[in-house]
Amino acid sequence: MTKNVSRDQVMWYRVRQHGLLRDSEEPAVLDIGLQDTQTGSAQLALAARTTGPVSLEGYELAWTLRGAPYYHRPGELRRWAGELWPWSDTDARARLMWPKSRTVTDGLNALETYRLIAESMREVVTKPMTKGAASAAVTKLMPAGQLKACPACKSTHIYEQPFRLGALPGGVRLRAGETGLLLEPLSKRGPIPTKSTNPHGLVHRYLRFLGPATPSEVAKWLDTSTANVREIWPDDLAEVAVDGRRAWLPSSNVDELLESERVELxxxxxxxxxxxxxxxxxxxxxxxxxxxxxxxxxxxxxxxxxxxxxxxxxxxxxxxxxxxxxxxxxxxxxxxxxxxxxxxxxxxxxxxxxxxxxxxxxxx
Structure with missing residues (x-):
């Protein structure tokens, strides 16, 4: 039977899942990472969930979800590289932002393009280097169809989103340098993925922390299509009705949602x-x-x-x-x-x- 819950219950559930009660030294929401901005949003997100000194030292920064910079726990980036690898060629096309009518570029499908970029990033970034230097070097390894003329920098280079998406599977992370953002190789790169190592992993984590939710909402979070998410939608989820709207979350979290009570903070x-x-x-x-x-x-x-x-x-x-x-x-x-x-x-x-x-x- 579908359980009925209110909007308030969902909000209170999420507050607890996110560690906003400040009841843990390291909030569990790090399971989905902390997106960073020039204003230091990751550090402030951690401060909103903890009471002591706040430091991101030891955490690892990389382009992960949607190609955005995220801080993750140390040692987790190789797992993220495997889980973020596209589920299919249609998923790869969506993440690379190809038009729906485009299936091949320079004789390569989207998954082959993904791999080429990752291989190029691995070949180029063997030591700390600036983003501009890395982009210029990777551009030399890419076929013409993967490049764009950029009036702003008066040059031709690889598209920004594919460049970011190929970094982590290529074994490349980020760090702040004196002259700006630096790209550097992971200490233990591991092989470039050949398939997603856990197609359900990201779906489960989104639903745990930001659910109950729908395939469409998960798709927007991952920068892919709803159809692609439906293809790998887990079968161990529980359906609930949020003020009459169908949504899902992991079965193991249903009781926590149903028992959610008002929070004062x-x-x-x-x-x-x-x-x-x-x-x-x-x-x-x-x-x-x-x-x-x-x-x-x-x-x-x-x-x-x-x-x-x-x-x-x-x-x-x-x-x-x-x-x-x-x-x-x-x-x-x-x-x-x-x-x-x-x-x-x-x-x-x-x-x-x-x-x-x-x-x-x-x-x-």
Missing amino acids: VRLLPAMDPFLQARDRDLLVPDRAEQKALWQILGNPGALLVDGQIGGMWRSRLVGRKKLEVTVTSFDADVDPALRDDVQAEADRIAEVRGVPTAVVRFA
Whole structure:
């Protein structure tokens, strides 16, 4: 029998799964990684889930989900390389962003193209090097159909997304250098995958942390098509109804969902936080105007999480070197004084992580 759950239960369930109760030194949400941005979103996501000092030292950075930079636990990148390998040629076409009508380029199908890029990355990146140098060297190994003329840099080079997707299976990770982002070889590269090592792994992890969800939502998270996800949809999932909408999650997590109770907490989640990566935005933020304000094309704000609900957004700026100014926009007209105190405490946490002595909160 299909279990019925409310939107509130789903939100409270996700808060607990994400470790936002701050009840663990290392939150389990690292199972799906922490996406990073130039503003240091991965560090702030970790700070929202822990109480002590925050350091990403020892974690490994790579282009993984959707070709975005993610921090993962040490020693896990080879597993990610295997799990992220496309399930099929149609899946590879979707991830490489080929048009549906395109099945071959320079005599290679999409999976063969994936392998060529990975092999080229492995051949080129044998020591730390800049992204620009790596791109130029890989470009020389690619056939003409895999290249684009770029007016911005006045050159012809490999497309950005395939370049990123081929890095990890080629045994390449990222690290910050004095001159910007550096690419470097993994210490233990292992072979380039020939097939996905665990087609169900990523689906299960999405559904555990961002479920209950649908194949369409998982597909958007992975940058592939719904049809491709349906092809490998696991058969050990439980179907539930979220306010009447069909969705799925791992059977082992059903009881946790059904038993989810109200949580009382305030968190300032950074842009690209794992909690905000769910593709059912109508559930996260039912109001369309608020959705549009929170998820922008460029420069997303962070989210104000209040008792399991997204109640607003925030931005910060450094004033001099000694003050962090945090501007909070609440989606509610009236802001409770107790909420102001809790937000100040979270702003202090962010300032501490960024090494700034003082945080000043302003409600817009």
